[in-house]
Amino acid sequence: MIRFENVSVTYDGRPEPTVRGIDFEVPEGELVLLVGPSGVGKSTVLGAVSGLVPHFTGGTLSGRVTVAGRDTRTHKPRELADVVGTVGQDPLAHFVTDTVEDELAYGMESLGLSPAVMRRRVEETLDLLSLADLRDRPIATLSGGQQQRVAIGSVLTPHPQVLVLDEPTSALDPAAAEEVLAVLQRLVHDLGTTVLMAEHRLERVIQYADQVALLPSPGAALTLTSPAEAMAVSPVTPPVVDLGKLADWSPLPLTVRDARRRAGDLRDRLAARSPEIREPRTSPADPRPAAPPRRRWFNRTARPAAPQGPHTAEVRGLTVTRDRIRALHEVGLTVSPGETVALMGRNGAGKSTLLNSLVGLITPTRGTVEVHGRTPHRTPPPELIRHVGLVPQEPLDLLYADTVAAECAAADADAEAAPGTCRALVTELLPGVADDTHPRDLSEGQRLTLALAVVLTARPPLLLLDEPTRGLDYAAKARLVTVLRGLAAEGHTIVLATHDVELAAELADRVVLLAEGEIIADGPTAEVVVSSPSFAPQITKILAPQQWLTVTQVRQALV
Amino acid sequence: MTDTGHTERSCGQSCRWGGTGGRSGTRQAPASAPTPRRPQPSRTRHAPASTPLHPGAWWLWALSLGTAATRTTNPLLLTLLIATSAYVVATCRQNAPWSRSYNTFLKLALAVIALRFAFAVLLGSPIPGTHTVVTLPEVPLPDWAQGIRLGGRVHAEALVFAFYDGLRLATLLICVGAANSLANPTRLLKCLPGALYEMGVAVVVALTFAPNLIADVQRLRAARRLRGRPDRGFKGLLQVALPVLEGALERSVALAAAMDARGYGRTADVPPAVRRTTSALTLGGLLGVCAGTYGVLTAEGGTYGLPVLLLGLTAALVGLRLGGRRAVRTRYRPDPWDLRAWLVTGSGVAVTALMFLAEAENPAALEPSVIPLTAPTLPLWPAAAILLALLPAFVAPAKASPKPSPKPTKEPS
Known part of the structure; x- marks a missing residue:
């Protein structure tokens, strides 16, 4: 269905080809997962299928790509629109119209299908993707998972034989990701659609793949093998495979179920040991309160109001209402010094709102927020950044200058730090970035780290991160974990909002679950995630009822 | 009615994709397969429930009201027009992002009135008056600025005149705002x-x-x-x-x-001859329209102006029609121009026509005099005519939204 014959792509102004000698064929009706670290040219390969590379992006493509018998050299993307459907990482960049039904019809209108056919297919697709209730809704009011489903639906209606997806679940919470993947599964099984997909979060998708196309490093040849074989040699692997490698299982398990069936032995070996819990660094002067926060909230009247309390941040009865939408309702949360807290919950559960309240971007409708005894939204920004710093979801929001050096100089000036402070941080966190690089030319992980360095220049004791692993591969994520662990060890308090259960398991001492703007669970990571089917990391699912969270813990215990 | 999408939906997955055979068929010959057992009726059947009114009808209705507003400076009539349009907006608008633009237009209208007042107070007004309300310190201006006055006496007549004038402009703006919030502007472009x-x-x-x-x-x-x-x-x-x-x-x-x-910009193959004819007709037609308009507007062109204008217009329209052949696009559920659309448009046009009639008959009632200052009276039958514009509120009320959804973004995804 998709055939690459010795394809190399060189973008204008680059000395080296981005991908070289790609040679593979995807048979009809298979779901093929494209796997590899950041920057090996996965997006280029995907773009070549839809013809966007090189017709839209420019550059030179040598070799031949054929899709359903059509050569992309002679067919422009618009002439392939009836055989290839493409969905990118950001569904919002994909929408042309503003309501769900119109969006589903748009592709068919462009192809000139008859009104009766269009009507039937829209109804069919609404049912297939469970979008019938949303048909008249403006797209802007949908949640992330719903938007991604609409985006997939909008390319499905012309009945393409090939579906190309670039990180379809990166921005989604675990439940929404399941929902999208279930739809893909159904397309492959019921309709025989051929799917080629790239995704960094392998733990979510690997079990659905028929074959894996592995691009191990930039310029390397692409190999197409069974998932288990590919995982044995892949530089990027999900936790379940890591555990399989650790325990020397062969063939490697790809799903939690496979691994669980094999894990009896391992569980026995681990039974006597207990996971090494990272104790939050609390000074003896302010012992961590034993009572859960909810009780504390009721007790607050009994306690004398202390402006410089023992907590880094204290949120009491916080309600935020925006555009008549209740984003947060009566939220109470205290964060002690040195703690790492993960905020989890669905898209739109109020995680970002809570973080933004802590840095004063949002004024509470009711309730109080205190960070180091200060009210963030009333504190002047130059003073506030010394107490709390936020790395936003899109790190570029924080970067204004056109070179890394200028950005660092500006950060030093903003924070009134000694010149060179920020640059030293960048060099420490992100070795090998030249001064004159434009922040937009950095990779996702590098941008995040630069933004982190900018925020850290003011040395805020409380560090907030909003969805830090979006678009990061495992290597970048591992570097981030190391950096954040180091900061926590230095005494920084870290609060991060994330969908990434594996990251939360690696980093957090405590997990706070939000739903509909309310806190529904708050406790040590192991306790909270073990009891939740969607927020439990893979290792926990495999080794339950024992409370292991990460491969690292298991490895340390076995040594 | 076993042939609508609705029935199909209820019969489960196996027969939903029973069209899979038809799927490969439609893939090869997409446009040529309007299944014969599938006529068009389902659309009109649940038209009142699900299809919105044709956006063109709303725009014509609103623009008619706007035109009617230009015929009068009577504040009572203008207020009645605003109230009418506001009532229709309140009953007919859908719960959608573009519906919220009405408030913006209301604020803009208020700003217009305020600005008009400010000018009348600061810069004076050509309206002579006898009732001095307040005397502002006058700023002496150099000779070359003769005819401009800053400050000075403010007359009640000037203020009233400014208010009437501002209100008329505000009404016009509010009518445009009503159109904006009643009809999705992008749907209008689909037409x-x-x-x-x-x-x-x-x-x-x-x-x-x-x-x-x-x-x-x-x-x-x-x-x-x-x-x-x-x-x-x-x-x-x-x-x-x-x-x-x-x-x-x-x-x-x-x-x-x-x-x-996704196929934007796909074109059908048309013979080069047709393509060239299209270009020639469109270009020539547009030139003709320009020349004709010039002819009509200038004194000398009285004889050739109108024919050239019409000829150019025809040529341009034929060109557009031919050009449409290149586009392979079809429309998904185009908004039907149904009885409701006629009624809505008709009510608007009727208001305008009656206002013109009223103006011809009794101009004094529509333009209450400022000098001498008199209290405006409500002319009875023009007021009754304006109330005709309430018709859409009964013909095309907004359907009850599926969910009152006080928090639309909070649905589980």
Whole structure:
């Protein structure tokens, strides 16, 4: 269905080809997962299928790509629109119209299908993707998972034989990701659609793949093998495979179920040991309160109001209402010094709102927020950044200058730090970035780290991160974990909002679950995630009822 | 009615995709397979429930009211017009983002009245008056600024005149706002002829560009707080300008790629002869329209003006029609121009016609005199005519929204 014959792509102004000698064929009706670290040219390969590379992006493509018998050299993307459907990482960049039904019809209108056919297919697709209730809704009011489903639906209606997806679940919470993947599964099984997909979060998708196309490093040849074989040699692997490698299982398990069936032995070996819990660094002067926060909230009247309390941040009865939408309702949360807290919950559960309240971007409708005894939204920004710093979801929001050096100089000036402070941080966190690089030319992980360095220049004791692993591969994520662990060890308090259960398991001492703007669970990571089917990391699912969270813990215990 | 999508929906997955055979069939010959057992009726059947009114009808209705407003300065009639349009907007608008533009237009209208007042107070007015309300200190101006006055006496007559005048403009704006919030502007563009469709999409994309840009500016200005810089002030705006533009450009490129991959700009093969004829007709027609308009507007062109204008218009329209052949596009559920659309448009046009009639018959009632100052009276039958514009509220009320959804973004995904 998709055939690459010795394809190399060189973008204008680059000395080296981005991908070289790609040679593979995807048979009809298979779901093929494209796997590899950041920057090996996965997006280029995907773009070549839809013809966007090189017709839209420019550059030179040598070799031949054929899709359903059509050569992309002679067919422009618009002439392939009836055989290839493409969905990118950001569904919002994909929408042309503003309501769900119109969006589903748009592709068919462009192809000139008859009104009766269009009507039937829209109804069919609404049912297939469970979008019938949303048909008249403006797209802007949908949640992330719903938007991604609409985006997939909008390319499905012309009945393409090939579906190309670039990180379809990166921005989604675990439940929404399941929902999208279930739809893909159904397309492959019921309709025989051929799917080629790239995704960094392998733990979510690997079990659905028929074959894996592995691009191990930039310029390397692409190999197409069974998932288990590919995982044995892949530089990027999900936790379940890591555990399989650790325990020397062969063939490697790809799903939690496979691994669980094999894990009896391992569980026995681990039974006597207990996971090494990272104790939050609390000074003896302010012992961590034993009572859960909810009780504390009721007790607050009994306690004398202390402006410089023992907590880094204290949120009491916080309600935020925006555009008549209740984003947060009566939220109470205290964060002690040195703690790492993960905020989890669905898209739109109020995680970002809570973080933004802590840095004063949002004024509470009711309730109080205190960070180091200060009210963030009333504190002047130059003073506030010394107490709390936020790395936003899109790190570029924080970067204004056109070179890394200028950005660092500006950060030093903003924070009134000694010149060179920020640059030293960048060099420490992100070795090998030249001064004159434009922040937009950095990779996702590098941008995040630069933004982190900018925020850290003011040395805020409380560090907030909003969805830090979006678009990061495992290597970048591992570097981030190391950096954040180091900061926590230095005494920084870290609060991060994330969908990434594996990251939360690696980093957090405590997990706070939000739903509909309310806190529904708050406790040590192991306790909270073990009891939740969607927020439990893979290792926990495999080794339950024992409370292991990460491969690292298991490895340390076995040594 | 076993042949509608609705029945099909209820019969489960196996027969839902029972059309799979038809699927491969439609893939080869997509446009040529309007299944014969599937006539069009389902659309009109549940028209009142699900299809919105044709956007053109709303615009014609609102513009008619606006035209009616230009015929009078009677504040009572103008207020009645505003109230009428507001009532219709309140009963007929859907719960959608574009519906919220009405408030913006209301604020704009108030600003217009305030501005008109301010000018009348500060710069004086050509209206002579006898009732002095207040005397402002007059700013002496040099000789070359003769005829301009700053400050001085403010007469009640001038104020009343300014109010009437401002109110008329405000009514016009509010009518446009009503059209905006009642009809989705992008749906209106869908009604363009095929040849203009791609231009229409470009306009739509450009229209969404501005709100996105504003949202970006707000987000980035807020983010300045995170860098420890004040988030207000002009300097802050300047500093985020470049990142905002870069972001907007990136988004536009992403959207262009998505549109290209979804078949935007596909064209059918037409013989070169037809293509050349199209170009010639369109260009020639437009030239004709220009020349004809010039002829009609100038004194000398009385004889040739009108014929040339008509000829040019015809040529341009034929050109557009031919150009439509190149477009392979079809329309998904075009809004039908049904009885309701006729009624809504008719009510608006009737109001305008009756206002013109009233003006011809009794101009004094529609333009209450300012000198001498008199209290405006409500002319009875023009007022009754305006109430005709309430018809849409009964013909095309908004359907009860499926969910009152006080928090639309909070649904489980």
